[in-house]
Amino acid sequence: xxxxxxxxxxxxxxxxxxxxxxxxxxxxxxxxxxxxxxxxxxxxxxxxxxxxxxxxxxxxxxxxxxxxxxxxxxxxxxxxxxxxxxxxxxxxxxxxxxxxxxxxxxxxxxxxxxxxxxxxxxxxxxxxxxxxxxxxxxxxxxxxxxxxxxxxxxxxxxxxxxxxxxxxxxxxxxxxxxxxxxxxxxxxxxxxxxxxxxxxxxxxxxxxxxxxxxxxxxxxxxxxxxxxxxxxxxxxxxxxxxxxxxxxxxxxxxxxxxxxxxxxxxxxxxxxxxxxxxxxxxxxxxxxxxxxxxxxxxxxxxxxxxxxxxxxxxxxxxxxxxxxxxxxxxxxxxxxxx
Numbered sequence: 348x349x350x351x352x353x354x355x356x357x358x359x360x361x362x363x364x365x366x367x368x369x370x371x372x373x374x375x376x377x378x379x380x381x382x383x384x385x386x387x388x389x390x391x392x393x394x395x396x397x398x399x400x401x402x403x404x405x406x407x408x409x410x411x412x413x414x415x416x417x418x419x420x421x422x423x424x425x426x427x428x429x430x431x432x433x434x435x436x437x438x439x440x441x442x443x444x445x446x447x448x449x450x451x452x453x454x455x456x457x458x459x460x461x462x463x464x465x466x467x468x469x470x471x472x473x474x475x476x477x478x479x480x481x482x483x484x485x486x487x488x489x490x491x492x493x494x495x496x497x498x499x500x501x502x503x504x505x506x507x508x509x510x511x512x513x514x515x516x517x518x519x520x521x522x523x524x525x526x527x528x529x530x531x532x533x534x535x536x537x538x539x540x541x542x543x544x545x546x547x548x549x550x551x552x553x554x555x556x557x558x559x560x561x562x563x564x565x566x567x568x569x570x571x572x573x574x575x576x577x578x579x580x581x582x583x584x585x586x587x588x589x590x591x592x593x594x595x596x597x598x599x600x601x602x603x604x605x606x607x608x609x610x611x612x613x614x615x616x617x618x619x620x621x622x623x624x625x626x627x628x629x630x631x632x633x634x635x636x637x638x639x640x641x642x643x644x645x646x647x648x649x650x651x652x653x654x655x656x657x658x659x660x661x662x663x664x665x666x667x668x669x670x671x672x673x674x675x676x677x678x679x680x681x682x683x684x685x
Contacts, residue, residue, distance in 0.1 A: 348362060351625050354546055360626050363641070364626040365393050365396045371403025372404075374403075385410075395550070398426045462493070466522070470497070476507060505523060506545075528554050531553070536663035580667070598659050616647075
């Protein structure tokens with residue numbers, strides 16, 4: 348793999364980042380197998396691992412920590428905080444109180460004394476960004492965190508955080524983690540240009556659009572999710588947007604075949620081809636899934652293939668807005684006029 352600089356940090360990372368959300372009860376509950384998958388990814392050249400405290404209630408971090416024993420110094424390790432860890436008050440969010448507790452819990456589960464990249468899992472409309480940045484700055488100065496990043500921030504939120512860092516002489520977010528795929532291209536219009544202007548690294552998640560681009564769900568196929576099985580608006584087959592996603596997936600599968608590659612390879616290669624993207628997070632649950640995704644790191648997409656993708660999904664367009672994970676708060680009725 349050809350490694351890339353993570354923004355302006357000087358840290359080199361692989362174009363594929365191993366996401367570990369599926370390791371633990373949420374996905375693969377076989378710890379030994381999950382560790383073998385992590386080891387295989389590292390042996391294949393991946394040196395970037397992303398997890399979060401909330402994944403399987405902390406179990407994912409424990410599995411990652413066990414897998415990295417003896418290999419910790421060779422890995423750029425990222426984790427996240429913010430999501431509720433239980434139903435108790437003050438056990439979530441971006442407050443100083445919770446951040447100081449959350450990092451200690453993550454370090455214990457990961458079996459390490461520092462995290463390379465500590466990320467805010469989501470922005471908060473209720474917490475001053477300066478409080479969050481101030482707490483994270485203290486963690487950097489204490490040596491418990493090397494760099495800090497954000498996840499699912501809008502363009503304006505990214506700019507606000509950068510301004511606060513400069514104005515208050517605080518550590519700044521050096522990365523952003525947004526959703527990005529052929530079917531979810533909204534960040535091309537604002538988030539990606541904004542991060543480029545601020546020299547931030549981008550590690551995108553869900554390059555397969557939640558499975559839509561894995562080849563798992565096809566038109567008229569038994570495995571296609573239905574509204575009864577997957578009631579979320581992201582998978583409700585009664586919605587025209589999701590029907591359109593299936594149509595596009597069919598066209599992309601044909602395009603991939605004509606280009607001599609699998610749909611999975613086409614989808615992931617598209618993401619890491621964008622000049623603003625540092626690394627695409629892949630989230631395999633099995634070794635077979637990992638093996639199907641690894642070749643994408645070495646795929647080069649021709650101009651003809653990229654042009655055809657743009658014809659199917661125009662730049663900056665997200666087919667189903669429900670697939671975006673940012674901007675939702677600003678568009679709620681209460682935030683608008685009622």
